[in-house]
Amino acid sequence: MTVHEHGRYSTGVEDLPYRSVPEAAVGRLAVYLRVLTSMIEQGVTTMSSEVLAGAAGVNSATLRKDLSYVGSYGTRGVGYDTARLVEHIERLLGLTRHHSIAVVGIGNLGHALANYPGFPDRGFPVTALFDVDEDLIGVAVGGLPVDHVDSIPAVCAEREVTIGVICTPVPAAQGVCDLLVAGGVRCILNFAPVVLQVPEDVEVRRVDLAVELQILSFHQVRRSNGNGVGPVVEPINPIAVSR
Amino acid sequence: MTVHEHGRYSTGVEDLPYRSVPEAAVGRLAVYLRVLTSMIEQGVTTMSSEVLAGAAGVNSATLRKDLSYVGSYGTRGVGYDTARLVEHIERLLGLTRHHSIAVVGIGNLGHALANYPGFPDRGFPVTALFDVDEDLIGVAVGGLPVDHVDSIPAVCAEREVTIGVICTPVPAAQGVCDLLVAGGVRCILNFAPVVLQVPEDVEVRRVDLAVELQILSFHQVRRSNGNGVGPVVEPINPIAVSR
DNA sequence: GCGACTTTGTTCCTGCGTTCACAAGCGGCT
């Protein structure tokens, strides 16, 4: 784990060999990680880029390039040692650190996320729950009592929450976001369909389910319309056509 | 990003009527749509690209180019007529069609999605629910009875389901996916952390919550490591773009 | 121990997507 593999790359968690890693590559690395851990459970100790790429649904050249951001930990002629690769990807993604999660807004979705096994399984324990509903305060959800949103800053600071998950209705989202930031949270996963305003040093990722559906809708229509039938975009209003 | 090739690069299967709309633009258009409808509710009838871009969190030039894929429906010197823009974006995204949703896997997450108001609100009514658990069959969730997964093909075909949402555990996901495809579903939103194998004409979008967290984790570590320690080339993003 | 084969790591290249910048167009003001 703390072995120097190559001289030019110093190891140790704090100074990893940092070239700039493309955003897209980071997302894929997380996928590789999942495939790898699953494979390890099945007893696989070595994988070639071709096989791993197939399982992850990407091009093998892309995969090798992504792994090169992590460092050169493959063996030519053989492939990658799965266990070692997992270690290094986890290190690059910062998964060796402690990441605790707060879920805000314990409605249907928040409830589901609070109980979502994928979070703790992946090293992201849920350590705080918040809502405004007085009837929910103190109620245990997934073994954890719900606190009032007003206590977000204090509780988050105390429990060293690093990631906040916002599942509130749209009107409450920005306020909750501000509270999280006040509590020292610098990473936010936002399920509310609104663009949050945050300081520069805060990272927000938005998951918008309706947008996902609309993208699917687009492809569906494009596909069925694409058979040479007609223009996708027909003018709704003849008068509206300005050219 | 789960992007199949669309646009004029695809191998002649679909010939695009007019211009090819970049995948990224489709996602943004959905966001504009949401901002616009919200603005309309507040009585806004006209918006400039600058204002709309600000609300959507994108560059105004990007926004104008995105809208140019929809058609030229702005008025120079004034801006865009919000109502008209909504109409045209909805048309491009295929939201004038009927899209009914089936949710498979009524666990915590499936339960939440079955009750998620954002779906019907955005024109995506949930019309079928499925699970394997015998105790759940027939139980009404959100006013809709749960059917057995075996009946997926028949029910989906009958109710003309266009989008399938998979919330099952990983081992069941591929089987459920096959059943959906057999039922004529060509668009799938997959919450199971696995890469699904589907025919070419089926579009899959995956939402992987653990991956989102890991990406956040990466940024968190990178940021705190960036405090003068290493040669971190941090992209200078004035706005924390969530996407 | 040596050769051939396999697979990595990287370089080059192509092509998309985003941003800049500006001309064209439209409304308002005088």
Next chain:
DNA sequence: AGCCGCTTGTGAACGCAGGAACAAAGTCGC
């Protein structure tokens, strides 16, 4: 009516990600 200022729409440049191809490197068979 004509000019002025504002905003759109688009042509051009740039940056970046993805894919193909290849050289280096290490292993397995003999």
